[in-house]
Amino acid sequence: MKQVSIILMISLILFGCSNPSMDNSNAPDQMQRDGDQMIASKQIGEYELQLIIEETKDHTFIFQPGIKYIGSEADNEILHSKQILDVDLQIDGETILPPRSSTSEGLTTKLMKDHWYSEKYEITLTSEQIEQIKNSDVDIVLNAVFQSDQSSFEDEKKIIISAEEVLVN
Numbered sequence: 001m002k003q004v005s006i007i008l009m010i011s012l013i014l015f016g017c018s019n020p021s022m023d024n025s026n027a028p029d030q031m032q033r034d035g036d037q038m039i040a041s042k043q044i045g046e047y048e049l050q051l052i053i054e055e056t057k058d059h060t061f062i063f064q065p066g067i068k069y070i071g072s073e074a075d076n077e078i079l080h081s082k083q084i085l086d087v088d089l090q091i092d093g094e095t096i097l098p099p100r101s102s103t104s105e106g107l108t109t110k111l112m113k114d115h116w117y118s119e120k121y122e123i124t125l126t127s128e129q130i131e132q133i134k135n136s137d138v139d140i141v142l143n144a145v146f147q148s149d150q151s152s153f154e155d156e157k158k159i160i161i162s163a164e165e166v167l168v169n
Contacts, residue, residue: 026160038166042159046071046150049159050116051087051142053166059125061167063087065142066118069111071150076111080146084109085119088141089129089163096132097123130168138163
């Protein structure tokens with residue numbers, strides 16, 4: 001009986017530590033290329049997430065994450081920290097980008113129905129990071145972290161895309 005409990009506990013720990021990129025629930029609903037841009041989108045509840053990625057010069061990329069409220073009300077107020085949307089490059093859930101700071105301020109933003117709210121990030125990848133992308137399973141992760149009447153901070157609102165598929169030609 002004790003062995004069954006230990007096996008069950010180990011199984012739960014391994015399941016909890018599994019690679020999130022293996023979970024197709026975070027894959028985009030749509031992905032398309034438009035010239036030098038790649039556009040990925042996913043509907044999550046009453047929101048739509050979008051990530052536009054464009055290479056501007058050698059290994060420098062513009063990441064433009066966006067969120068749109070698509071619910072039944074005319075607008076939707078959300079509570080968040082300084083950034084609503086965060087873009088990261090990760091291997092097995094660990095970032096390969098330099099540390100970034102964020103605040104936990106209680107800010108609010110009003111999302112108007114069917115209008116995009118977006119932010120812009122420019123990220124220049126080093127040759128070492130490009131090699132990591134070529135040689136490992138690196139994911140581009142877009143996280144939307146906020147709370148509203150329709151969604152809590154704990155609700156997972158993210159898109160995960162293979163970095164090699166998008167960033168390496």
